[in-house]
Amino acid sequence: MQTSHRGLVAIVRHEGIVPAPYRDAVGVWTWGIGHAETSGLAPDPRLMPRGMPSDWRAVLPEAFRIFRARLGPYEAAVRQAAKVLLEQHQWDALVSLCFNIGPAALARSSVIRHLNAGNRQAAADAFRAWNRAGGRVLEGLRRRREEERVLFLTGSYPSGQVSVYGADSEGRLGGAVARLTEAEVLAALGGTAGGAAPAAPPASPPQQPGPPSGWLARLAAFFSNLIRRV
Numbered sequence: 001m002q003t004s005h006r007g008l009v010a011i012v013r014h015e016g017i018v019p020a021p022y023r024d025a026v027g028v029w030t031w032g033i034g035h036a037e038t039s040g041l042a043p044d045p046r047l048m049p050r051g052m053p054s055d056w057r058a059v060l061p062e063a064f065r066i067f068r069a070r071l072g073p074y075e076a077a078v079r080q081a082a083k084v085l086l087e088q089h090q091w092d093a094l095v096s097l098c099f100n101i102g103p104a105a106l107a108r109s110s111v112i113r114h115l116n117a118g119n120r121q122a123a124a125d126a127f128r129a130w131n132r133a134g135g136r137v138l139e140g141l142r143r144r145r146e147e148e149r150v151l152f153l154t155g156s157y158p159s160g161q162v163s164v165y166g167a168d169s170e171g172r173l174g175g176a177v178a179r180l181t182e183a184e185v186l187a188a189l190g191g192t193a194g195g196a197a198p199a200a201p202p203a204s205p206p207q208q209p210g211p212p213s214g215w216l217a218r219l220a221a222f223f224s225n226l227i228r229r230v
Contacts, residue, residue, distance in 0.1 A: 003075060006157045007092025009185050011099055012067065013162045014144050017180075019059040020052045021045040022167035026134040029171065032063030034099065041070065051169035056177075060164070064188045071095075077103030083116045090120075093127075093152035100144070101130050124153045 003011075015034035022045075024030045029037040029045035037046045043066075053059050078094045081103075086094070098106040106112060110129065114122035127149040131142040147158045162185050166174035180188075 001075075001079065001086065001088075001091050003071065003092055003095045004088050005186055005189070007088075007095060008068075008071075008189050009162070009182050010092065010147075010151065010157055011096045012185055012189075013158055013160070014096060014100070014147070015067075017060065017063060017162065017164045018167055018173065019056040019063060019164065020167040021048045021050060021171060022165075022173045023171040024133075025138055025140075032059075033067040035063070035066055035070065039070065041066075050171065052166055052177075060188065068189060071099070074098045074103065077106055081107045081112045084118070087155070089155035089157070090152050092157075093148045096148050096151075097127060097130065097145075100141075105130075121153070124149045127152065 012033055017033055018031060021029050021031045024036070031043070031045040031048060035041075035043075035045065037044055074095055077098050078091065082091075082094065094106070094111070097111065101109075110126040111123050114120075114126055127145045128142075129145075131137050131145050133141060150156050151158070159182070161179040161181055163176040164178040164180065166177045168174060
C-alpha cells in the first residue's frame with residue numbers, strides 16, 4: 001500500500017515548506033518539507049547556508065524531491081507495525097503520524113496497540129497523545145493530531161492552500177511568503193488528483209542542493225511563474 005496523492009498533500013500541508021534552514025520547536029535544524037538534521041540524510045540542514053536563498057523558488061523542486069525520496073521508510077514502518085487491513089485514509093493518517101513522530105515511536109504507540117487489538121476508535125483517539133515537543137503541548141501539534149484523527153476515522157482530508165514559509169539567518173521561522181493550491185502541490189509531487197501516488201524518485205548521493213537541471217529546472221520555472229502571481 002502507498003500513500004495516496006491526497007495523503008501526500010496532507011503531509012506537506014502539515015509540515016509546511018521552508019526553502020531555508022530553520023530551528024523547529026525543540027531546536028532541531030530542519031529544511032524543506034520536514035527534513036530534519038536527525039534524519040542522517042543529505043543535505044544536512046545544519047550545514048546549509050543560513051537565510052533565504054536569493055532565488056528561493058528554485059529550491060522548491062529539490063525540497064519536493066527529497067520529501068518523496070524520504071517517504072519510503074515511514075511507509076515501511078506503518079506496513080510493519082499495522083497487522084490489520086487498512087482503508088486508504090487510515091493508511092494515510094498513520095503515515096502522516098509516523099513522518100512526524102518517527103518509526104520507533106509509532107511502533108510502540110497506543111495508536112498501533114489499539115489498532116491491532118481491533119479498536120479503531122481507541123486508535124484514533126490515541127493520536128491526541130502525540131501533541132508534545134520538548135515536554136510541552138504545542139498548538140500546532142494538537143491541531144495536526146486532531147486532523148489526522150479525523151482523517152483516520154472519517155476519511156475527511158484537510159483542505160486549503162499550502163504555505164511556503166520564510167526563515168531568517170538565525171534559523172527563526174517567519175511568516176508565509178507564498179501559498180500553493182493543492183493542484184500545484186500535486187504537480188510538484190509528480191501526480192494528479194485521485195489514483196495511486198507516484199513512485200518516489202531514487203535518492204541522490206549526499207550533496208548540498210545545487211542549480212536544478214532537467215525536470216527540476218522545468219519545475220523550478222513552474223514555481224517561479226506561479227509565485228510571481230501570489
